[in-house]
Amino acid sequence: MLLEVEALNVRYGRNHAVRDVSLSVAEGEIVTVLGANGAGKSSLLKAIQGTVSSSSKVARFSGNDLLSLSSHKRVSSGLVLVPEGRQIFVSMTVHENLLMGAYCRRDTEVAADIEGVYGRFPNLAQRRDLPASVLSGGEQQMLAISRALLARPTLMMLDEPSLGLSPILVNQLFDLITSLNREGLSILLVEQNTHKALQTAARGYVLELGRVVVEGTPEQLRSGEQLEAAYLGAG
Amino acid sequence: MLLVQQLISGLMIGGIYVMVAVAFTLTIGMLNFLNFTIPALFMLAGMVAWGLTTVGIHWAIALLGGVATATIASLIVERFTYRYMRVRYGDATEHALPLVSSLGFLIVFEHLVLIVLGSEIQRFPNPFSSADFYIGGLIIGIPQLASLVLALLIVWGLSTMLKRSRVGRALRSIAENPDASTLMGVNVNFIVPVVFIITGLMAGIAGMLFTLNYAAVNAYMGDEVAAKAIAGMVIGGLGNIWGAIAGGLIVGVTEVLAIHFFGADIVKIPIWGLLLVLLIIRPSGLFGHTAIGKGKF
Ligand SMILES: Nc1ncnc2c1ncn2[C@@H]1O[C@H](COP(=O)(O)OP(=O)(O)O)[C@@H](O)[C@H]1O
Ligand SMILES: [Mg+2]
Numbered sequence: 001m002l003l004e005v006e007a008l009n010v011r012y013g014r015n016h017a018v019r020d021v022s023l024s025v026a027e028g029e030i031v032t033v034l035g036a037n038g039a040g041k042s043s044l045l046k047a048i049q050g051t052v053s054s055s056s057k058v059a060r061f062s063g064n065d066l067l068s069l070s071s072h073k074r075v076s077s078g079l080v081l082v083p084e085g086r087q088i089f090v091s092m093t094v095h096e097n098l099l100m101g102a103y104c105r106r107d108t109e110v111a112a113d114i115e116g117v118y119g120r121f122p123n124l125a126q127r128r129d130l131p132a133s134v135l136s137g138g139e140q141q142m143l144a145i146s147r148a149l150l151a152r153p154t155l156m157m158l159d160e161p162s163l164g165l166s167p168i169l170v171n172q173l174f175d176l177i178t179s180l181n182r183e184g185l186s187i188l189l190v191e192q193n194t195h196k197a198l199q200t201a202a203r204g205y206v207l208e209l210g211r212v213v214v215e216g217t218p219e220q221l222r223s224g225e226q227l228e229a230a231y232l233g234a235g
Numbered sequence: 236m237l238l239v240q241q242l243i244s245g246l247m248i249g250g251i252y253v254m255v256a257v258a259f260t261l262t263i264g265m266l267n268f269l270n271f272t273i274p275a276l277f278m279l280a281g282m283v284a285w286g287l288t289t290v291g292i293h294w295a296i297a298l299l300g301g302v303a304t305a306t307i308a309s310l311i312v313e314r315f316t317y318r319y320m321r322v323r324y325g326d327a328t329e330h331a332l333p334l335v336s337s338l339g340f341l342i343v344f345e346h347l348v349l350i351v352l353g354s355e356i357q358r359f360p361n362p363f364s365s366a367d368f369y370i371g372g373l374i375i376g377i378p379q380l381a382s383l384v385l386a387l388l389i390v391w392g393l394s395t396m397l398k399r400s401r402v403g404r405a406l407r408s409i410a411e412n413p414d415a416s417t418l419m420g421v422n423v424n425f426i427v428p429v430v431f432i433i434t435g436l437m438a439g440i441a442g443m444l445f446t447l448n449y450a451a452v453n454a455y456m457g458d459e460v461a462a463k464a465i466a467g468m469v470i471g472g473l474g475n476i477w478g479a480i481a482g483g484l485i486v487g488v489t490e491v492l493a494i495h496f497f498g499a500d501i502v503k504i505p506i507w508g509l510l511l512v513l514l515i516i517r518p519s520g521l522f523g524h525t526a527i528g529k530g531k532f
Contacts, residue, residue, distance in 0.1 A: 049418065051414060051417055051418070070422070071417050072417055072420045072421060072422045072423075073420075075418065075419065075420030076420050080418070081418055083414075083415065083418060087412055087414070087415035087418070088415075089407075089408050089411050089412060089415065090411070091407065091410075091411045092404070092407065092408070092411075096404055099401075099404060100404055100405075100408055100416075100419045100421075101419060103401065103404075103405060103419045103420050103421055104419070104420030147419075148418075151419070151420065
């Protein structure tokens, strides 16, 4: 297993946001985490990334104990998070955002990798020296994903990447996720767009009030009633 | 002619205000707090340098010792205000605690100096006492000219560093969004002390230039300079380096012209008057954005 967590808990004071969650991602796999607003999806990803504190029985990534790695070191070990709301640096240019993505790297191939991004996304190439604030929502999501790719991750976690995108852009986004996965990237995808997420992922987990209520293949998740209940119950 | 002479002196003293204003604006832009220890760091550089000359150390080495002391003092402040508060109470940038505790450090540093070095005005050896030159009847003092040039060079270097270097980008990313910055692999706890080192160096070098310019030091030398630098920073726009440069020079020139036309007694009125008028017509300052603090480099 590339990523493996067992009995992970996140508490914000009295608010027990993630409760005994166990989850794994195999190498090359796309795994999705579904659930209503407030179910604890973002908290789960932030705990794995190390930007909120958590407790767990097991937390391993790529053979390393995650507890021994502070958040910024997890990035250089190949674990990146594309956060909810993209969080690109709007006071910087598109190019500077990409350079920030490669912050953890010391090798000489950064420039070539950035050119690779520009090859994939001509829109970003055209706007490379403009402030990232001029990008459209779809372009900002492309930038956020490209920025994360520049860390040369082995596992990319995406927190609701389709939020606020038009249906056409959502399709393009899921195509991109699929093709990145074919190139060897493992993916942990948090989504509200259940339909697209289950089309793309090999396995999924459904969170309700911080707990995993059901897990399995897309078929298993779709056929059961828990998925619907998880949304109706909390929403 | 006399007026031109005054303008030149104003720009030269303005160079010192620029450095102090940039030190203030950097902490505001990066960490969102007004660092009150800056006047103390400025004063420490001058007073420690003077103290070192009294025990027979060469003035140049003494000045470097003063700057080093200011930088170390700044790191001590980081350790015991900003970092301590952050560990203890979460995100320190959202609290008034660093501001209040830095005010405490200002008082502690000033009183330490008062106890050890006394409160009198002390003469610092003037190595360039006759080093003036003349251009068409205008007198230009070499230490004054050197300090203006050095101040502008340092600020230019700092701004280039922020714009082009890896550390500079990391600093700007923290100023805009520290959480996203961590997701890029930036170690925020390592970068924040960098801001304090830069602050200590800027305030210390400004104190050194002031000491050379006036060949005199005392335990309160930082207070007035800092007040003028803050005025300059606000005039230029909070959290903006170019604003701090323009504001510092404007305050220097205003000060000298006010002395020329109205006498030294009322020099504060035109500076703070200018500040108030500007705040009424342009609340964000000359170069400022509307919101205070985040992401302006
Ligand atoms: N920084 C925080 N401080 C306190 N409570 C939080 C914080 N972040 C999230 N929560 C709470 O934790 C719960 C889970 O939130 P979150 O992980 O954002 O869920 P989701 O991403 O599934 O919408 C919610 O009740 C939310 O209010
Ligand atoms: Mg969320």
